[in-house]
Amino acid sequence: MRLVRLADGADLAEWRGHARALLAEGVAPEQVQWQVGEQAGLLPANADGPMPSMAAGVAGSVPREFLVLATRVLAHADARRHAVLYRLLWRLAHGERALLRIVTDDDVAWALRAAKAVSREKHKMKAFVRFREVQGAQGNVFVAWFEPEHDVLPQVAPFFVRRFAGMRWSILTPTRSAHWDGQALTLGAGARRTDAPGADALEDLWRTYFANIFNPARLKVDAMVKEMPVRYWKNLPEATLIPGLIRDASARMESMVQAPPTVPRKAFPAPAARAVPAATGGLDVLRVEAAACRACPLWQPATQTVFGEGPADARVVLLGEQPGDQEDLAGRPFVGPSGQLLDRALKELGLDRRAMYVTNTVKHFKFEPRGKRRLHARANATEQAACRRWLEAELIRLRPRWIVCLGAMAAQAILGKDVRLLEERGRWHALGDGTQALATVHPSYLLRLTAGEREVAWPAFVRDLALLQRALAA
């Protein structure tokens, strides 16, 4: 039987040094006895014999995951932890490479449970440490008393450094203490409760908050105790209130339910009503009306009506099909990827979009939700028909000289149901009232093409729009 004495039962480096040596020597787990103790601390780390240098060869192949697990398990209070870890190490090194995957293996399960308990204790320590401020010679110091179930302070202290770098603090526990002076972290010996301050002036305010954020109408004591076990309560200033809050909760709730409605004693002014543009019949009014449109069901899942925008005296109307995801969010037409492509084409031709009226045939985004994405869906004939009155109303008010239809839906709305976009694109059509209409593809069509196809389609699109450039110049 081999006896290994550890000075610090939670220290990975120390345990690992011994374990490596034992493994290299071929000492089987059942031949090792692990001990942590005061006397052990007085001995040099290699008291049980020199460490063979070949150790790294065997232990070096241990999965990193094991070291992470071991760090946690070593902080556990159970005295068997060193033996279980060594057994795991032994088995990993002796043919059971995938051992940690077999989470129902007794050793693995034990270690995982221990690691989980330690992780939880670390988390609870971050949560439940309560500092009290004390006057110090070099300014105020924040001191906390905490009683962890496992030996987690060395692992948690860096968290408090990251969080409270700008103040001086100490955390005292029965077995260890940690101190931060604004520059360096020091770990020291354990302390007694009386070494920590007994109160802090802020605690009354904190209790006031705790009492008032509690909702007596929804008592769930089990849920509270599950997350904040009673053993922590003695060091939580707010916990003294808990029994009273629970006791009075149902009476408070009943009195709320029983209380008759009251008459307001004081009248506060109501919010100002939304400004509505005067009923001039202009585009502004139309926009407000369209915002409330429910002529088809598309409004329901959408954010808003995406109405046209541009000067009321624009001579050119750019007409698209439907708004997309980005347009729905922004409430403006052609601001997404298609809009950017359109802008690029207009820029190439030296055309100013701001002088044109830009709108869509259907004013609501239609989509199918797919997880967190919204996939574009084409508005059907009924939805298109329901929306037609807005486009007609826009065109009546604008009386544009030229209309550029982007995509088949827009072309059909202006040139008639039977129009075939690919046959009719790239030339002007007289609409009878003096308006000329031009049809071309929708920029989103270009986005769907492969890079090779786009090399042909892009110039054709620009060529179509160049007709507008020429018409404007004439």
Added chain:
Amino acid sequence: MKLSEKLALLADAAKYDASCSSSGGQKRDARASGGIGSNEGMGICHAYAPDGRCISLLKILLTNFCIYDCAYCINRRSSNVRRARFTVEEVVQLTMDFYRRNYIEGLFLSSGIIRSSDYTMEMLVEVARRLRQEERFGGYIHLKTIPDASPELLAAAGRWADRLSINVEMPTEGGLKALAPEKDQRDIRQAMGRMRLNIEEAKAEKKAPRFAPAGQSTQMIVGADDASDRDVLTTSGNLYSNYRLKRVYFSAFSPIPDASKALPLRPPPLVREHRLYQADWLMRFYGFDVAEIAPPDASGMLDLDIDPKLAWALRHREQFPVDLNTAPRETLLRVPGLGVTTVKKLLAMRRHRRVRYDDLVKLRVPMRKVAPFVATLDHRPHAEGETRALRAAASEPSRQADLFGH
């Protein structure tokens, strides 16, 4: 009025906001700033109140004066509740004092609307700015955003805060009209849309100013109107996909002091809220959609006795038993009693050896619930378990733990 009295009133007024999350957002470390406060991505609950809710943030209103008259709200202008108002300085000081003592992760600041939306929003933003710039505060800040505040104020809010939120208040537009007639669902959706654009723009461009790196969330009150669970889940599904929300919180309507006559007297059972969170979870992480979870019957209500996954499985007995040694991940996730973590463990394990009944026991899954739905190397459930018996056996004791509430 004394500070403690203000705190009592303005915390009391804030408790109907269910969110107390302090997760996500930009990583911060006080060693870099020499100040106080860090954010490591995972929120911490510093205390729990007897209502089972986590206390992570100092959750208060700047003021409970309000020009709106929303029936469900304790602060509506026609309520006779005592009114109070913090100064910006008081909120900053209180946040720092609490934070230094490790009571909180940060601040969740909301407010009644006084004078105008912009006036109120400006004050909220000023608190956040002072914390960040003058106190070098690195903890979490969540600001409640007012839908029609100006874009400049929204940008400033997003710059200082980790998370922003706008409450949709009610699951349906009808509900909002009935209980909050001065609010407009369109304003709320538009504001959420703008917020998503801002968040995505800040993420896409490195040089863009910071904007709410922990995203946006919202809340709706459940049980104050007659919206069904299907309505609630349809709305939350829509909100997740439209605005990429981090969370949609459900807040079971609870009686308030000095309640409006428009409200029901009694609260809905708390377990309803719990079932909705479970259903929401199934939609977000387990690949279910609303139509599957909300039962096909007319009521559109979830079963209160059993969880929604079990309810679905009992309606689809033909899809079971699932063979734990061969079924793909998405099928395993549909087995009642198997969670994401257990499924991950099973998948990792079965690459090396076959799964047996005893493995399930050792994984500590709820056997009574799982066993009737799975096959292992050495176990097949009895061919015809009575659905009613299964239901009874698998019903949990009515623990009302608010597992997903925070």
